Amino acid sequence: MRIFVPGDAAAVAVGADEVAAAVGPQVVRNGSRGIFELEPLLEMETEEGRIGFARLAPEDVAEVLRLGKDHPSCVGLVDELPFLKRQTRLTFARCGITDPQSIEEYRAHGGFKGIERARTLGPAATVEEVVESGLRGRGGAGFPAGIKWRTAAAAPADQKYIVCNADEGDSGTFADRMVMEGDPFMLIEGMAIAGFAVGATIGYIYIRSEYPHAIRAMGRAIETARTHGLLGPQFDMEVRAGAGAYVCGEETSLLESIEGKRGEVRAKPPLPAIEGLFGRPTIINNVLTLAAVPFILAEGAKAYADYGMGRSRGTMPIQLAGNVKNGGLFETAFGITLGELVEEIGGGTLSGRPVRAVQVGGPLGAYFPPSMFHLPFDYEAFAAADGLIGHAGIVVFDDTVDMARMARFAMEFCAAESCGKCTPCRIGSTRGLEVIDRIIAGEDVEANRALVEELCETMKFGSLCALGGFTPYPVLSALRHFPEDFARAPTVETVS
Amino acid sequence: MAEAGPGMRAGWTEAEVEEILRRHAGRKGALLPILNDVQAAFGFVPDAAVPIVAEALNLSRAEVHGVVTFYHDLKRKPAERPVIKLCRAEACQARGVERIAPILEGDARIEVETVYCLGLCASGPSAMVGNRVFARLDEGAARRLADEAAR
Numbered sequence: 072m073r074i075f076v077p078g079d080a081a082a083v084a085v086g087a088d089e090v091a092a093a094v095g096p097q098v099v100r101n102g103s104r105g106i107f108e109l110e111p112l113l114e115m116e117t118e119e120g121r122i123g124f125a126r127l128a129p130e131d132v133a134e135v136l137r138l139g140k141d142h143p144s145c146v147g148l149v150d151e152l153p154f155l156k157r158q159t160r161l162t163f164a165r166c167g168i169t170d171p172q173s174i175e176e177y178r179a180h181g182g183f184k185g186i187e188r189a190r191t192l193g194p195a196a197t198v199e200e201v202v203e204s205g206l207r208g209r210g211g212a213g214f215p216a217g218i219k220w221r222t223a224a225a226a227p228a229d230q231k232y233i234v235c236n237a238d239e240g241d242s243g244t245f246a247d248r249m250v251m252e253g254d255p256f257m258l259i260e261g262m263a264i265a266g267f268a269v270g271a272t273i274g275y276i277y278i279r280s281e282y283p284h285a286i287r288a289m290g291r292a293i294e295t296a297r298t299h300g301l302l303g304p305q306f307d308m309e310v311r312a313g314a315g316a317y318v319c320g321e322e323t324s325l326l327e328s329i330e331g332k333r334g335e336v337r338a339k340p341p342l343p344a345i346e347g348l349f350g351r352p353t354i355i356n357n358v359l360t361l362a363a364v365p366f367i368l369a370e371g372a373k374a375y376a377d378y379g380m381g382r383s384r385g386t387m388p389i390q391l392a393g394n395v396k397n398g399g400l401f402e403t404a405f406g407i408t409l410g411e412l413v414e415e416i417g418g419g420t421l422s423g424r425p426v427r428a429v430q431v432g433g434p435l436g437a438y439f440p441p442s443m444f445h446l447p448f449d450y451e452a453f454a455a456a457d458g459l460i461g462h463a464g465i466v467v468f469d470d471t472v473d474m475a476r477m478a479r480f481a482m483e484f485c486a487a488e489s490c491g492k493c494t495p496c497r498i499g500s501t502r503g504l505e506v507i508d509r510i511i512a513g514e515d516v517e518a519n520r521a522l523v524e525e526l527c528e529t530m531k532f533g534s535l536c537a538l539g540g541f542t543p544y545p546v547l548s549a550l551r552h553f554p555e556d557f558a559r560a561p562t563v564e565t566v567s
Numbered sequence: 568m569a570e571a572g573p574g575m576r577a578g579w580t581e582a583e584v585e586e587i588l589r590r591h592a593g594r595k596g597a598l599l600p601i602l603n604d605v606q607a608a609f610g611f612v613p614d615a616a617v618p619i620v621a622e623a624l625n626l627s628r629a630e631v632h633g634v635v636t637f638y639h640d641l642k643r644k645p646a647e648r649p650v651i652k653l654c655r656a657e658a659c660q661a662r663g664v665e666r667i668a669p670i671l672e673g674d675a676r677i678e679v680e681t682v683y684c685l686g687l688c689a690s691g692p693s694a695m696v697g698n699r700v701f702a703r704l705d706e707g708a709a710r711r712l713a714d715e716a717a718r
Contacts (some may be wrong), residue, residue, distance in 0.1 A: 081687050084702035107689040242656030245686040280603070280640050281652075281685050283698040311596075312603055315639035318684060331598030331624075333637040349595065391689060393661030398689025421662070430657055434683070465690065466658045480657070484683065490637075 074136075075114040075121070079103035079252050080284040081245065086128065087111040093132035096307065103254020104167035105400030106154050113150055115139070123149040157416065159378065160402045161366045161386050162359060166253035171288065174295050179254040183301075189264050192368075195270040198224050202366065203372035205384030207405030210320070210357030211432065211461040211537070212235055213383075213450045216364075219354055222344035225271040226352035231271035233262050234308075234329065234348055234355040237278040237285070238313055238320035241433025243392040243464030247358035249400055251278065251285035254362075255292035259301070259308070261361035264368055265354050266306040274308030275348070277325050317434075317488035321536045322355045324490055335492045336536045357462070359388060362538045380406035383449045393430075393466035403448075410444030413467055424469035428477075428553065432461025434484050435541035437548035438477065457551075458544060474553035479507045481545040485538060491495055496539025499530045503546065510557050520550065520557065587621045598624060598634055602641055611642040615713040635700050639682075648678045649716045652695040655681045658688035667692055667709040676717035 076082070076091040078100030090111045091098045104112065109125040112258070113135060124135050124144040135142045142562050146152065156491065160166075169176040175365055177183070189197040202217025223231060239247040250258055262274045278286050289310050296302045313319050320330045323337035326348050347353025363385065367375045376384045382406035389412060391398050418425035420426055428438045437458030439446070446452055453460050468477075485500035503526050510519045527543035534540040551559060587604045591597040601620060605612050612635050621631045635641045651671055655664055671679045671694075687693040690702035692709075696716050704712065 080685075080700050081690050081702065084687050084690060084693060084700040110690070239686060240684055242684045243658045243688045245688055248686040281682060281695065286647075311600065313638075314599060314603055314606075314641055315682070316637065329596050330598060331596040331634065332630075333633050335637075343687075393658040393688065393691075395689065434657060464658075466661055466688065468661045472661070477657070477660075480660070484656075488683070 073099055073116040075099045075101040075116075076111060077101050077103045078171070078284070079081075079110075079249060080282070081107050081412040082110040083284065084113070085110050085468075089129040090127050093129040098401050099170045100173050101169065101401075102166040103247060103249060104149060104155060105163065106152065106397065107399045108397060109146065112146075119328055120150055122147065123152070154397055154401070154416065155394055158207050158402050159386050159404055161375070162250070162257075162362050162388055163254075163400060163402045164366075165257065166249055166400075171253050171255055172291055172295065173457060174256060174299055174301075181369065182256055182365070183260060186260050186264050186267070189267055189368050194224065194268050194270065195234070197264065197368065200368060200372045201268070205372075205379070205382070206360065206363055206365040206375065207383070207450065208357060209359035209462065210225045210322075211241075211365070211385070211459065213460070216356060216360050220265065220269055222342065223271070223352045223354045225419070226345050228352045229440055230273070230349075230351050231269055232348040232351055232353040233265045233269075233271045233274040233308070234326065234353055235262055235274065235276040235361055236320065236322060236325055236357045237282075237289075238325060239282070239462065240279060240317040240320045240357070241435075241462050241464050243430065243433060243466035243492045244390050244462045245392075246390055246400055246463070248282050248285050250358050250362050251282070251461040255289050256296065257365055258289070258358060258362050259292060259296050261364040262308055263302070263306050263319075264364050265356070265361060269352070269354055271352075271354065272304070272306055274306065275311050275329055276308060277311045277313060277319070277329060279313040279319075286310055286312055296525040298369075301382060313457070316490075317484075318458035318490040318536075318538055324536070325355065326337075326353065328548065329339075333490070335490045336538075337416075338535060343392075359462075376391065378404035380404075380447065380449055381451055383451070387448065387463050389448065390462075390464045390465070392464055392470050394420045396421050405449050406447050408444060409439065409446045409448065409465075410441070412448070412465060413444065417467060420467060420469040422469045422471075424471065427470040427472050428468045428474060430466045430468070430477075430545060431464070432459045432544075433542055434481060435459070435463055435537055436464075437544040438474065438552060439548065440552045443552075457487045457548060459541065474549040474556040475507065475511050478546045478549040478557075479504060479511065481542055482507060485542040489538060493533070493535040493539060495530045495533035496535070499526055499534075499539060499558075500542060502526060503530070503542075507546075516558060523550065579613050579616065581616075581619060583608060584619050588620065598626070599638075600633065602631075602635060602638075606641050607646070611645040614643060646678055648676060649696070650680050651680045651712065651716050652680045652682045652685075652690060654683065654685045654687070654693045656683040656688075658684070659691035659693060662691040664692035664704075667704055667706055670706060670709045671713055674713045674717070677713055
């Protein structure tokens with residue numbers, strides 16, 4: 072009987088290592104199923120399927136093994152849990168199911184079919200397959216991945232690179248981390264397909280230093296793939312660890328960082344697809360973008376594009392986070408509404424208080440009130456509502472949140488993480504922080520509100536990258552949707 | 568990977584820096600991996616190591632200094648006390664990190680460093696000590712974490 076206890080960092084952070092040790096050496100350290108309230112979740116293989124035991128402590132293990140499904144921690148068949156049952160898992164099909172470090176299990180669960188089909192199609196047709204799938208950059212920008220690939224494929228060069236952006240710094244996001252820890256060979260396969268398609272022989276995965284478990288998991292899987300001859304002279308890759316800089320999630324600053332420089336943003340053009348890493352044509356894609364590629368090649372572009380709405384094709388691994396009852400990874404086709412995600416699937420707040428705001432898309436994403444929960448999860452719909460999907464993290468706040476504080480935090484975060492290259496971001500964020508402080512203190516509230524709005528316009532249009540350019544989203548949305556939080560303090564005369 | 572925090576030693580030798588440089592010889596874009604290793608080995612990047620690294624990579628001291636001062640993980644001085652990295656990003660704020668932060672910050676045995684996101688956003692408040700991660704921190708768990716880190 073196989074027993075599974077996740078090795079995912081979110082499970083380890085609540086004691087999964089100790090639970091696994093109590094099971095003994097035969098335990099399989101799977102990825103997480105992505106229902107974090109249940110961690111550490113022990114799964115037992117039975118004839119009916121895998122049965123789960125939730126929130127275990129090491130001292131519970133002996134009793135669980137003795138009593139089986141009569142143990143009070145039993146949650147029944149894991150695949151039947153409503154949170155999992157409602158999902159459409161294409162990218163996360165294997166995560167939590169298989170032993171992530173077993174290349175044999177990866178193959179047995181459909182792995183490497185994508186690269187095999189790519190080889191029969193040839194490079195050009197592989198690129199077209201990705202174009203036709205409608206896959207867009209999952210890191211946040213939503214740029215069509217296939218177009219990027221076409222550009223890099225057409226660029227003549229003695230050396231090209233594939234770079235995977237695993238600098239998942241947005242608060243409320245953890246899907247990249249789960250892929251790397253829970254299904255690393257899928258990412259390796261996706262990168263190898265990209266390399267084959269555009270003629271690149273070297274890949275880098277840039278992983279943030281806050282993810283030591285992912286760095287270890289990817290390193291081990293790369294080593295295994297190499298010994299099995301799946302990586303080699305035709306395409307090889309290595310992990311590069313970051314050093315704690317949010318801005319390195321921006322693609323050009325990430326390239327600078329791999330080159331061993333300060334992670335300062337580059338002006339575009341030139342596009343990285345033409346002049347990227349070490350000045351060579353480079354495909355730089357997010358983990359989830361590259362992780363979607365093996366499915367697209369294995370099952371065909373149409374099978375992927377059949378999911379979704381409008382110009383947002385396929386599925387999105389959405390991350391429910393913050394003050395939410397059922398937090399975790401929810402992969403589904405585009406088009407689901409924000410309200411369904413937060414209220415039905417998320418189950419409202421963990422605190423039990425009413426939802427007041429959700430921030431979608433990380434620290435640079437807009438705050439929305441429940442009156443906007445009809446919004447469908449779609450790149451264009453969110454853009455039209457002055458927001459963004461970003462990396463699809465949703466952070467839920469209850470009615471105790473002070474939105475003026477959150478707007479202030481957005482500026483504070485931008486000031487702390489700005490690379491300093493462009494003025495609107497470097498200086499604008501610090502001035503913005505000061506002006507919001509004045510509003511909070513009740514000084515000339517109306518005039519200072521107007522000033523913040525004007526400053527946000529400058530940052531939006533004058534910044535080199537999304538850090539300065541999108542920080543206005545949380546600030547302006549907080550001002551617009553929650554004006555009462557900016558007018559609480561009595562207005563006092565400013566000292567002249 | 569920077570194993571910052573407890574159990575760090577402040578001593579360092581040129582020979583150890585040379586050994587790290589040898590491990591990365593010939594590697595493209597080696598500066599950041601080298602500095603991460605130096606940080607991991609000594610708990611900080613000594614100012615005096617900067618010219619050694621610069622010379623080995625044929626860079627100016629200014630370029631290496633610029634990189635050391637850019638990245639939050641790279642420290643120019645060793646930590647005086649064990650470091651707890653506490654996530655204070657939005658998701659952990661929504662889950663009450665500011666309620667436990669004063670407990671950790673008020674503990675003279677440890678040093679609290681703010682980080683933005685450990686990727687444990689549905690299980691916060693969360694923290695990291697060295698490469699170990701901790702989540703669902705309430706007041707009691709924060710106190711136990713401080714005790715453990717201080718040991």
